[in-house]
Amino acid sequence: MGKAWLAGAAFSALAAGGAHAEAPAAPVDLDAVVITALRVEQPRAATPATVQVIGEDELATQAALSQSAVEAVAALAPSFSPTRQKLSGFGETVRGRSPLYLVDGVPQSTPLRDDSRDGFTIDPFFIERVEVVFGSNAIQGIGATGGVVNYVTAPTPREADGWAGKVMAQTTFDDEGEGDSFGYKAAGLVGRDFGRWDFTAGAAYETRGAFYDADGRRIGPDSTQGDIQDSKSWSLFGKAGFDLTDTRRIEVMANHFELEGDGDYVLVNGNRATGLPTTGVRGAQRGRPPRNKVTSVAATYRDRDLLGGTLTAQAYGHDYEGIFGGGFETSFQDPRIAPVGQLFDQSANNSEKLGFKIDYEREVGAVPGLKALVGLDGIRDKTFQMLIQTDRFWVPETIYESLAPFVQLRQALWDGRVHLSAGARQENATLKVDDYVTIYTSGAREVAGGSPSFKETLFNVGGTVTVVDGVTAYASYAQGFTMPDVGRVLRAINTPGQDIDSYLDVQPVVSDNVELGVEVAKERWRGSLAWFQSNSDRGALLVRNANGVFDVQRQRTEIEGFEATLRVRATDWLTLGGAYSHLKGRTDGDGDGEVDRDLNGANISPDRLTAYAEGTWGPASLRVQVQDFESRDFEGEPAANSFEGYTLVDAVGTWRFPAADVSLGVQNLLDEQYISYFSDTQNPTDNARYWAGRGRTVTLTVAKRF
Numbered sequence: 001m002g003k004a005w006l007a008g009a010a011f012s013a014l015a016a017g018g019a020h021a022e023a024p025a026a027p028v029d030l031d032a033v034v035i036t037a038l039r040v041e042q043p044r045a046a047t048p049a050t051v052q053v054i055g056e057d058e059l060a061t062q063a064a065l066s067q068s069a070v071e072a073v074a075a076l077a078p079s080f081s082p083t084r085q086k087l088s089g090f091g092e093t094v095r096g097r098s099p100l101y102l103v104d105g106v107p108q109s110t111p112l113r114d115d116s117r118d119g120f121t122i123d124p125f126f127i128e129r130v131e132v133v134f135g136s137n138a139i140q141g142i143g144a145t146g147g148v149v150n151y152v153t154a155p156t157p158r159e160a161d162g163w164a165g166k167v168m169a170q171t172t173f174d175d176e177g178e179g180d181s182f183g184y185k186a187a188g189l190v191g192r193d194f195g196r197w198d199f200t201a202g203a204a205y206e207t208r209g210a211f212y213d214a215d216g217r218r219i220g221p222d223s224t225q226g227d228i229q230d231s232k233s234w235s236l237f238g239k240a241g242f243d244l245t246d247t248r249r250i251e252v253m254a255n256h257f258e259l260e261g262d263g264d265y266v267l268v269n270g271n272r273a274t275g276l277p278t279t280g281v282r283g284a285q286r287g288r289p290p291r292n293k294v295t296s297v298a299a300t301y302r303d304r305d306l307l308g309g310t311l312t313a314q315a316y317g318h319d320y321e322g323i324f325g326g327g328f329e330t331s332f333q334d335p336r337i338a339p340v341g342q343l344f345d346q347s348a349n350n351s352e353k354l355g356f357k358i359d360y361e362r363e364v365g366a367v368p369g370l371k372a373l374v375g376l377d378g379i380r381d382k383t384f385q386m387l388i389q390t391d392r393f394w395v396p397e398t399i400y401e402s403l404a405p406f407v408q409l410r411q412a413l414w415d416g417r418v419h420l421s422a423g424a425r426q427e428n429a430t431l432k433v434d435d436y437v438t439i440y441t442s443g444a445r446e447v448a449g450g451s452p453s454f455k456e457t458l459f460n461v462g463g464t465v466t467v468v469d470g471v472t473a474y475a476s477y478a479q480g481f482t483m484p485d486v487g488r489v490l491r492a493i494n495t496p497g498q499d500i501d502s503y504l505d506v507q508p509v510v511s512d513n514v515e516l517g518v519e520v521a522k523e524r525w526r527g528s529l530a531w532f533q534s535n536s537d538r539g540a541l542l543v544r545n546a547n548g549v550f551d552v553q554r555q556r557t558e559i560e561g562f563e564a565t566l567r568v569r570a571t572d573w574l575t576l577g578g579a580y581s582h583l584k585g586r587t588d589g590d591g592d593g594e595v596d597r598d599l600n601g602a603n604i605s606p607d608r609l610t611a612y613a614e615g616t617w618g619p620a621s622l623r624v625q626v627q628d629f630e631s632r633d634f635e636g637e638p639a640a641n642s643f644e645g646y647t648l649v650d651a652v653g654t655w656r657f658p659a660a661d662v663s664l665g666v667q668n669l670l671d672e673q674y675i676s677y678f679s680d681t682q683n684p685t686d687n688a689r690y691w692a693g694r695g696r697t698v699t700l701t702v703a704k705r706f
Contacts, residue, residue, distance in 0.1 A: 037150035046419035048462030048476035064665035070119035078581035081605035087226035097146030113487030123235035136480025136513035165190035214673035214695035220278035226290030233259035261289035287326035309362025334440035355379035369412035396436035450500030578611035597636025601681025640684035646674035
């Protein structure tokens, strides 16, 4: 009764006071937005793919509910997996495949030893918008088999009218007011345009308290993969630009982000048989706290009038270290160092990237309406994984080098009512591994190094048609690719006499994505419907072995689904909207070339229905949003891995006072007790990873722009 009353009260608040309403902000007009993740400047009506732009206001609303950009994207993107509410994004997918995360086009992933930490590399305060491109594509290179999530950072001021910026203070706590649940955040960003040059710079600092479920029980920490609760993070961001001429500009961006656990709680096993979730009690974790430490820098040069076209060149560097929690794991043991069962260790994954991107686009004068984009990408990624307590290589130093030319053609016909596109990318990659010795639990085998390589040509073709004004249909075929997690393979070699050239299968995971869709944009409503199919002859699945560790298996995978969205401006003060996504994934479990079992919860998300209502009255606004994750059974998986489903309701109210904006966000408004999707569908006998989701959580934010 109480929950029903609370939900009714929230929606009644939206229904009242229409006479004093002011029009809410209009939805983002994608025809007017340049999608930098696609590397071309074109209207949405010319793009044969599903694209979602999450604007600054939407991000600010979600930031009043959650503590990461990943959670904001997951709440708004239809086919994004439920997040784990942990530092690790292991198992989080888009359309059943892993997305490529970018910050201003700089790749954040670690594909050679995929540790799934790439969603936590920048503070969301510095993000102006998020571009989500759904479905496989290779326009940004390795990693985008599920799509691209590009964090576009705050721009520098471009008008010489003094200083501009924003500041924010925030506190988050459990609804019961538990003292150790309180977290705090302070952030600021300031910039100025001095005419020929401009800059912006900012800093953010955040402490996060313990998390509690709806039953008032402290949620257990993920002491292995890492957690965002009971942690601190700080970040520095800067961007500066210099206008060489009216058409030539150089811009430099730098981002440093660190998140580290406090290690104040130790895990207490739950009980799956009785439904008791894993919890935590006060105590000191052993070893170094889990940590993400990231530095990204990029320099971009753009000439908008070079031989009648536009040249864009970017050079970037990315340095990442991810420390994981320790333990007396079987895979860490070595009786030459300590008796079996008494050797404590923990790992750290390191990735150092240097790369460049060069694009040149111009109209082809001989063919009216034809534009050509040509480019060249290069990257060098050095990755290794250490056991840091005993100074041992778990994954040897592995270097991935790639050089990839590409071409993309776009033809506009019939006054721009029809757009056709086609392109190809030639990936030329080499993997370099020196001689090394595996750790003791893999037999301490000597493995001869090597330099296996591959060449892969990836194609795309598509088209859009403006059927009538405001109605656009599109169809496309695109290939995406990524590398299998070769680090898992290298560290597990246990057969004598192996060499990398003959042993390691470095053929990429190539996914073929077909998509059909239609979008409608009318004066008071927008809608879309997209059907897609994504197949891979040799996919890379995460499969749990007998020791509880996930291995990578190369299996055929087939994924099919659809997404539908609707947004209606019901009145001048009220906007209603929602989305539905359906996914079905199958894989070849017995290796006979035919799919015969469902993809499990580590590889595909549940079907989901979302709905929201937004109302605005003068200086006040309110948003109520619902996410319903539907139950699911997995054919070929243990019955214990079935997903029960759950429904979450969130609400955010904002008051815009002359001095500042004040927001009150309530996550899990109805205090739903649930087990997180990943915990519910994996590790059916593991009581240490039986995590509940967060209960009702309150966030108070004070923000000011100047």
